[in-house]
Amino acid sequence: MTAIRACQQMSEELDDRMLILRAKRGDREAFDQLVRSHLPRVYGLLKRIVGNHEDAEDLAQDTFTRAYFALQGFREDSAFTTWIYRIAVHLGRDLHRSRRRKPPPLSIHRLAPGQALAAPAASPIEVTLRGELAAGVAAALELLPYRLRVVLVLRVFEGLAYADIARVAGITEGTARVQVVKARQLLMRVLQPMFREQSP
Amino acid sequence: MSCAHARKLIQRELDDQSSIDDVLWLDQHVRGCPACASARRRGRQLEELLWSLPVPAAGRLDLTGSITRVNRAIDAGIAARARARTRRRRRWWMAGLAAAAAAAILLARSDWPRRARAPAPGRAMLAEPEPWTAPAPSAPVGDDERERLDHKRLEAMRDRVRDLFQECMTDLAAGAPRADVVLCAQRFDAGARLHRAGGWPVVRIVQGLVRDPDAAVARAAVRYLGVRGDTLAMETLKDALRVPAIQADVVRALGDAGDAGLATLALALRDASLEALALTQLARQRTAAAARVIEKEIQRAREAGRAPQLLPWFDALASMGEVAVPSLLELAATSELEPLAIGALAHTDGARAGVAGIAAEAGARPGVLLPVIGELGVVAALPYVEQQCRAGAARDQALACLAALGGPDALRVLVRLVQGGRLLASLAASVAAPILDRDAEAATSLVDVLVGDGDSAGARVLLDLLTERTSVASVPALVALARCDLLHETERERAVAAVAAAGTREQVGAMRNLLAGALPSEHRFAAAVVASIAALGGDAAAEASVADLARDRGVELSRRATRQLLDGMSSRTRIAQVLKPVIQSQSPKTGGPCR
Numbered sequence: 001m002t003a004i005r006a007c008q009q010m011s012e013e014l015d016d017r018m019l020i021l022r023a024k025r026g027d028r029e030a031f032d033q034l035v036r037s038h039l040p041r042v043y044g045l046l047k048r049i050v051g052n053h054e055d056a057e058d059l060a061q062d063t064f065t066r067a068y069f070a071l072q073g074f075r076e077d078s079a080f081t082t083w084i085y086r087i088a089v090h091l092g093r094d095l096h097r098s099r100r101r102k103p104p105p106l107s108i109h110r111l112a113p114g115q116a117l118a119a120p121a122a123s124p125i126e127v128t129l130r131g132e133l134a135a136g137v138a139a140a141l142e143l144l145p146y147r148l149r150v151v152l153v154l155r156v157f158e159g160l161a162y163a164d165i166a167r168v169a170g171i172t173e174g175t176a177r178v179q180v181v182k183a184r185q186l187l188m189r190v191l192q193p194m195f196r197e198q199s200p
Numbered sequence: 201m202s203c204a205h206a207r208k209l210i211q212r213e214l215d216d217q218s219s220i221d222d223v224l225w226l227d228q229h230v231r232g233c234p235a236c237a238s239a240r241r242r243g244r245q246l247e248e249l250l251w252s253l254p255v256p257a258a259g260r261l262d263l264t265g266s267i268t269r270v271n272r273a274i275d276a277g278i279a280a281r282a283r284a285r286t287r288r289r290r291r292w293w294m295a296g297l298a299a300a301a302a303a304a305i306l307l308a309r310s311d312w313p314r315r316a317r318a319p320a321p322g323r324a325m326l327a328e329p330e331p332w333t334a335p336a337p338s339a340p341v342g343d344d345e346r347e348r349l350d351h352k353r354l355e356a357m358r359d360r361v362r363d364l365f366q367e368c369m370t371d372l373a374a375g376a377p378r379a380d381v382v383l384c385a386q387r388f389d390a391g392a393r394l395h396r397a398g399g400w401p402v403v404r405i406v407q408g409l410v411r412d413p414d415a416a417v418a419r420a421a422v423r424y425l426g427v428r429g430d431t432l433a434m435e436t437l438k439d440a441l442r443v444p445a446i447q448a449d450v451v452r453a454l455g456d457a458g459d460a461g462l463a464t465l466a467l468a469l470r471d472a473s474l475e476a477l478a479l480t481q482l483a484r485q486r487t488a489a490a491a492r493v494i495e496k497e498i499q500r501a502r503e504a505g506r507a508p509q510l511l512p513w514f515d516a517l518a519s520m521g522e523v524a525v526p527s528l529l530e531l532a533a534t535s536e537l538e539p540l541a542i543g544a545l546a547h548t549d550g551a552r553a554g555v556a557g558i559a560a561e562a563g564a565r566p567g568v569l570l571p572v573i574g575e576l577g578v579v580a581a582l583p584y585v586e587q588q589c590r591a592g593a594a595r596d597q598a599l600a601c602l603a604a605l606g607g608p609d610a611l612r613v614l615v616r617l618v619q620g621g622r623l624l625a626s627l628a629a630s631v632a633a634p635i636l637d638r639d640a641e642a643a644t645s646l647v648d649v650l651v652g653d654g655d656s657a658g659a660r661v662l663l664d665l666l667t668e669r670t671s672v673a674s675v676p677a678l679v680a681l682a683r684c685d686l687l688h689e690t691e692r693e694r695a696v697a698a699v700a701a702a703g704t705r706e707q708v709g710a711m712r713n714l715l716a717g718a719l720p721s722e723h724r725f726a727a728a729v730v731a732s733i734a735a736l737g738g739d740a741a742a743e744a745s746v747a748d749l750a751r752d753r754g755v756e757l758s759r760r761a762t763r764q765l766l767d768g769m770s771s772r773t774r775i776a777q778v779l780k781p782v783i784q785s786q787s788p789k790t791g792g793p794c795r
Contacts, residue, residue, distance in 0.1 A: 028271070035267050047256035056256070061266050065273040137249045155215070156250050163399055181211055188246055 016080045024071055031071075035064050038081065042088050048153045049092045051142045059095060063088040078167055082160070086168045089150055096146045140190045148183035155180050203229075206236040213430055214243050216403045217396070220385040223428055227458075244460065247431035357395065361405045362417070364391045369420035374449065378456045381423045388424070403428070407436045410446070419449045426453025429460040438464045447474060455481025462493045469497045476512070483516040488523045495527035498537065507536050514544040525554030533568040542575050556580035566594035574604030586613045590622050599631050606635045608645040615646070615661045625661070629668035636673040643677030647684060656686035663687065663695055670702040678702075679710045682729075683717070693728040700732035708737040712745050716752065723783045727776035746779065755782045 016037075022030035042063055046056035066087050074083055141149060150169055154160045155176075160168065165176040209226045212218045218226070230237035368388035372380060392402045409421035422440055425433035434457065441450045441464060451468050454461030468478040482490045498513050514531075517524040525548065532541035545551045559569055559581040566588050573581045582605065588598035602610045614632055617623035635642055643666065650658045663681050666674040675698075681687060682695035696714070699707055711733045718726040734742035746765060750757045757765075757778075765778045 028274075032267055032271070035270055036263065039263060039266055039270075040261060043261050044256040053260050057261060057266065060261075061270050061273065064270045065277060068270075068274045069277060134253050137253055141250075141253075156247070157253075159401075159404065161399055161401060180215070184211075184214065184243070184246060187250075188242055191246065191249060194245075194249060 017076070020071070020074065020076065020080060023068075024074075031068060034080070038084055039064065041081070042084060045085060045153065045158060046088055046092055048141070048157055049089070049146075049150055050095065051138075055095060059088065059091045062091050066091070078164065082164045082167055085154070085158070085160075086170070089154075089168055090170075092150070093146060136194065137191065140187055143190060144183055144186055148179055148186065151176055151179040152183035152187075203233060203236050206230070206233065207239060210236070210240050210243050213240070214247060216401070216430060216432055218428075218430075219389040219393075219396070220382060220427060221389065223430075224382065244431055251431060251435060354400075357400050358405050358408070361392060361395060361400075361402055362409060362412070364388060365406060365409060365420065365424075366414075366417055367391075369424060370414075370416045372420055372423060374419065375452060376423070378427065381427050381456060384420070385424050385427050403432070407432070410436055410440045411443075415445055418443075418446050422446055422449045422453045423456065426450075426456035426461065429457035431460070433457070434460050434464060437461070438467070441468060447471075448477060451477045451481055454478075455484060458485065459487065459489050462489055465490075466493045466497055469494075470500075479512060479516040483519045486520045486523055488526065491517055491520050491524040491527040494524075495530055498531060499534070502534065502536060507540075510537070510540060514540045515547075518544040518548045521548060522550035522554040524548060525551055526558060529555070529558060529568050529572060532572055533565070538571075542572060545572060545576060552576055552578045552580065559584035566591075566597060570594060570597040570601040574601035577605055579605060579607065579609060582609055582613060586616070589613070589617055590620075599627075603631050603634050606638055606642060608642045608649060610635055611642055611646045611662070611665075612649065612658070614665065615650075615658050618661045618665070619657060625664045625668055629665045632665050633669050633671070636671065636677075640673040640676055643674060644680050647677055647680040651684055651686060654686065659684055659686045660691060663691060667694060667698045670698045672702055672704070675699055675703045675707060679707060679714075682714055689722055689725045693725055696725070696728045696732045700735040703732075703736055705737050708733055708741055711736065712748070715745055715749055718783055720784045723776050723780040724772070726779045726783050727772045730775050730779065731772050746782070749779075750782045753782055757782070 016034065019030045019034045023034060039060055043056050043060040046059045046063075047053065050056050050059065063084060067084055070087070074080070141152070144152065147169070151165055151171075154165045154168060155162075162173045162176045162180075165171075165180075166173040169176065171179070206226060206229045209218060209222050212222060213226065226236075226240065230240055365388055368391060369384045372384055389396075396402050406421050406424055409417050410425070412418045412421065422437065425436055434454075437450050437453055437457075440446055443450075447468075451465065451474050454465045454468065462482075465478050465482055468474040469482075471478075479494070482494055494513055494517055498510055501507070501510055501513070514528075517528055517531075525545065528541045528545050528548065528551075531537045532545070534541075545555070548554075555569070555572055555576060555578045559573065559578070560583075569581075570585065570588060572578075573585060585598050585601050585605070588594050589602065591598075602613060611632055614623070614628045618625050618628045632643075643662065646662060647659065650662065659681060662677070666678055666681070670678070678695045678699045682692045682699065684692070687695070696711070699711070711729050715726055715729045715733070718729065730742050730746060733745050743762065743765060747757065747762075761778050765775060767774070
């Protein structure tokens, strides 16, 4: 998340407060506006967590349906985004549990043939320019256990503070920190072939 | 402090939670700890890789359709809830009716006063269930409640952080050195310590200040992020590079960021207005990675047809010293850039040591390396050149390189190659000729070395080389060989004959010295020296030399012998006959191998 996006988020939250008040009074138009402004972000979060468009879209819609009926219980002691993320993450977890099967051991070799990684490039420019890199990293992300994937996505891509991650994932702040470190370590292991070795 | 602390700081850095002091401490630690340096590098690379993921395309999301579906689901949910409530009410109604009937029966049987009759079950209970309506509005949020809302506090915090930032950082002059930025950043970090401890995203707020309407704040924010040098800061700087008002500060900030800023500095190099500043920042870093960035961009510019304008880029590389040598060698491999690259290498401090180091590594490319070794005169790379002469593939280049290097060491390599049967003496002589033309002393010095090593075979090969193409330049070395006891008498005679062929009157003195030092058994050699003196200085000089020798040895030459000598000047045998009694009168010499 860039700084610009972080600032945008702050000002959006100011608008959200008014919309939430109106929606709580039963204004469906205000709720529609909330959906319109937050659905893409919730979809983005779910897409990174569940890994495919169809599930992410369905879950995003379910998230807002649930949110509508739970809106009266929203006490506004956290940002609306945090609250809606919590619903989304819980729905994602339910889906994950319903489809759960024992994952094979974490390894880069589990990447699909189309996602095979090329040798690491020599310079950061080349690295960023490589299109296939993104596919490899995304695939590696999907190999992470669900709870670790969620905290990493919330921390790295959504830029949430640990306190917010803890609220969203329903864990303590300390656990959130530990899980992010663990997720990074696992990813480093699985992405090992993609790291460039530079001379110091 | 331990590596464990460093690992904690690395995690904190990845989390954007580190202070400038943390970053500086970590910088210092990783300089001396390869394991932590690797861990930090991998952490940053992981962040880079994660950041390289595209944002999930919201384009695939049918927003209007989704909102419609959400509304439909909400309506369905409302209807379902209403039905559920109706069912619940019906159940209660049935239960209530049964209870009322039972009560009525009981009452009818009893004499319960009629005044005590309860009203009929409420109309509401009997009426159709009300349709579901939206929840009633909650009470307006009070002031205290509002204070608890995150966004409100975040806004306030943003203002506080901005004020603090303005107070601590905006005194920085444009183009201030990194040390000044660090001082200001430390002041700001100390001020923001409590905010950070409270979990506020201080760094993110500073990132937002890059787009602040106050240019001084925006510039200071850019420099602050440069000193931090983490992945998120670099992303922000990359975005900010597009803002013309702060571009120059962004480039300086990228320079402050070290390796982390290199990728974006490469982008800045492609902008003509930022090129000079970006080059300065890269050159200032003096790291192999920075040199490599310049190298890649030079190649890129060459492909774009900008080769003639690249001199400042090569100057930048040359100013980086030894770390730039591998990059300059790479560039020298491109024929279009070779003159510029070799010119830059010639002006690079430590280039010779760098080239020698690369030559010592396995896999060095002779096609690139040999011309550079010759051009720069990297004598330390002679073993590599010799190896290439033996290998055969790049032998011609290696021989040319030897000729360019010159000196006694290059000559000795030639001698060894001939000795080992890797090179014909005639070819070696043609390589040695320019060496001797440039430095006549080289061969004489080599003779001294060979004598010192007792290398008689080497001395013989050198004699072959020098007599193959005799020139004035080789005469001093031939004189030295003529004096050399490592050689056989007949070989020394060859040396003397070669001196006679190529020398001048100046060598007469040296020849007379040779004559004076001849051993009693060497009357033939002495005769050759006298013949050589006759060739160089005339018969009179030869006669005088013999007379002096006889006087020194206490031998009186008869008039007949003198006449024989003069008559026999053209015949070495006759001269030897005359000289024999003179030479043999000398007691055998003892001492070193050379006279």
